[in-house]
Amino acid sequence: xxxxxxxxxxxxxxxxxxxxxxxxxxxxxxxxxxxxxxxxxxxxxxxxxxxxxxxxxxxxxxxxxxxxxxxxxxxxxxxxxxxxxxxxxxxxxxxxxxxxxxxxxxxxxxxxxxxxxxxxxxxxxxxxxxxxxxxxxxxxxxxxxxxxxxxxxxxxxxxxxxxxxxxxxxxxxxxxxxxxxxxxxxxxxxxxxxxxxxxxxxxxxxxxxxxxxxxxxxxxxxxxxxxxxxxxxxxxxxxxxxxxxxxxxxxxxxxxxxxxxxxxxxxxxxxxxxxxxxxxxxxxxxxxxxxxxxxxxxxxxxxxxxxxxxxxxxxxxxxxxxxxxxxxxxx
Numbered sequence: 001x002x003x004x005x006x007x008x009x010x011x012x013x014x015x016x017x018x019x020x021x022x023x024x025x026x027x028x029x030x031x032x033x034x035x036x037x038x039x040x041x042x043x044x045x046x047x048x049x050x051x052x053x054x055x056x057x058x059x060x061x062x063x064x065x066x067x068x069x070x071x072x073x074x075x076x077x078x079x080x081x082x083x084x085x086x087x088x089x090x091x092x093x094x095x096x097x098x099x100x101x102x103x104x105x106x107x108x109x110x111x112x113x114x115x116x117x118x119x120x121x122x123x124x125x126x127x128x129x130x131x132x133x134x135x136x137x138x139x140x141x142x143x144x145x146x147x148x149x150x151x152x153x154x155x156x157x158x159x160x161x162x163x164x165x166x167x168x169x170x171x172x173x174x175x176x177x178x179x180x181x182x183x184x185x186x187x188x189x190x191x192x193x194x195x196x197x198x199x200x201x202x203x204x205x206x207x208x209x210x211x212x213x214x215x216x217x218x219x220x221x222x223x224x225x226x227x228x229x230x231x232x233x234x235x236x237x238x239x240x241x242x243x244x245x246x247x248x249x250x251x252x253x254x255x256x257x258x259x260x261x262x263x264x265x266x267x268x269x270x271x272x273x274x275x276x277x278x279x280x281x282x283x284x285x286x287x288x289x290x291x292x293x294x295x296x297x298x299x300x301x302x303x304x305x306x307x308x309x310x311x312x313x314x315x316x317x318x319x320x321x322x323x324x325x326x327x328x329x330x331x
Contacts, residue, residue, distance in 0.1 A: 032099045033069045034134035038127065046123035048089045050096050050130070050142045059088060063170045067139065071097040075162045080146070082155045090150065093159040095141040095166065098134040106137040108180035108331035109171065111163050111218075115187030115225075115311065118148045118156065118243035125186040125224075128314040133184070136323055138331055139176055141167060145192065148243030153257065156244060160196045161216035165203065169211040180331055182220040182268075187281060187311065188240040190226020191259065194289065197221040197270070198262035220329055222271045222322060225278055225310055228285040231258040235284040260285075263292035270300040271325050273307070273318045280310035301325055 038052065046052045049072050061077045073095045085091045095111070110133050114126035126142045133140040145159035164181060171178040185193025200217040207213050227237045230245070231254040245253060255261060270293060274286035283304060293300045307317045 032101055032134065034098055034131045034140075035101060036131075038131075043123050043127050046127055048121060048144055049094065050123055050126050050144070052123075052127070057088070059092065059094060063166070063173075065173070067097050067099060067174050069097060069099050073097065073141075073166070075159060075166055080155075080162075081158050082151065083146075084150065091146065093146055093162070094144045095163055096130075096144070098130040098140040098142070100134050100137045100139060104137045105139060105175070106180075106331060107139075107175065107177045108137075108182070108326075109139045109141065109167050109176050110331070111160075111167065111181070111183045112140060112142045113145070113160065113183060113185035113189035113192045114142070115185075115189045116147070117237070117239040118188045118191075119239070120147065121145075121189075122186070122311075124311070125189065125313050129184060129186070132314050132319060132323075136326075138326070139174075149246070152246055153244050153253065156192055157195050157199065160192050161200065162211070164196060164200075164216045164218055165211045165214050169214045178214070180219055180329075182222070182326075182329075182331060183218045184222040184224070185226060186224045186313070188227050188237070188244075190223040191228060191230075191240060191244075191257075193218075193221050193223055194226055194228055194259040195257060198259045198264070198267055217266075218268050220269045220271070220326075220331070222273075222326075223286065223289070224273045224318075225275060225281050225312075226272070226285060226289070227281050228260050228289045229258045230254045231261075232284070232288070235282045235288075237281050237285075260288035260292045263289070263296050263298065265296045265298065267293065267296065267298045269298065269329065271322050272300060273303045273322070275307040275309070275312065276304060277306045277308060278310045 049057045057072045059072045059074050075093045112129045114121045116122045130140045143163045146155045168178045183193045203214045227240045230241050274283045290302045
């Protein structure tokens with residue numbers, strides 16, 4: 001039987017009471033981590049690898065033959081581009097795997113990009129999003145990208161593009177569809193998601209690395225209260241910009257990474273949620289992005305309502321509509 005212990009990740013932080021319910025038992029073949037009940041405290045204290053165990057994780061340096069719950073996959077087997085040191089929690093970008101319940105997998109995959117102003121990764125968004133997606137049949141990966149202020153652009157974009165290539169290049173071997181690889185990003189993670197949705201390439205067919213030969217274009221993207229603009233001074237989230245670009249970014253890089261200015265007809269379909277009551281990242285970020293999608297005839301759904309304050313995460317106010325949209329996209 002597949003267990004967390006078999007993955008060398010002892011789930012110490014969760015004190016699970018005996019119960020016949022799958023949602024109250026540790027992850028096994030029949031009850032994956034997507035169905036384990038987590039308290040808010042356990043979510044908020046999750047490790048950078050989103051394993052809620054407080055122990056050093058085992059990081060796989062090569063793509064596994066078979067996906068397992070809570071595997072941690074190193075995006076580059078050697079050093080990543082621009083990598084400075086070798087601290088696994090800071091310098092090594094990874095994906096953490098969340099599998100759907102047995103027999104429920106749709107064959108689609110989603111990569112989660114949590115928020116955190118490019119200074120940290122919020123487990124409040126990463127873990128609940130992964131559990132929500134996986135419990136609905138979508139094989140899910142949480143991206144642990146490099147962060148400011150130690151790392152600046154393009155390291156974060158490199159990690160996100162590599163994550164999409166990594167999943168797509170191995171999709172067939174893992175029983176996934178390489179043409180159904182999507183992304184979801186929250187806040188600054190929404191900026192990263194909109195970056196890879198507007199800055200992508202078809203891959204390098206001459207590369208010796210098979211992962212680099214495939215496209216970094218996501219097949220769809222979901223953005224929640226995203227940072228989008230970096231050039232619009234009245235609407236920019238200055239903390240995210242400073243962590244990503246440093247204190248003195250050039251006008252050219254601000255223009256390049258103001259993703260409302262980078263939308264084209266090839267930008268993938270989008271589902272966007274932003275609260276009109278958001279005083280941290282103004283709703284104008286999403287308004288401008290949606291206007292650009294509309295001008296370029298990119299299909300989208302936009303939920304623009306007084307849902308709450310910034311950082312509301314997975315809620316009934318939007319998640320049902322988003323999942324229906326994902327299923328309509330054959331995810």
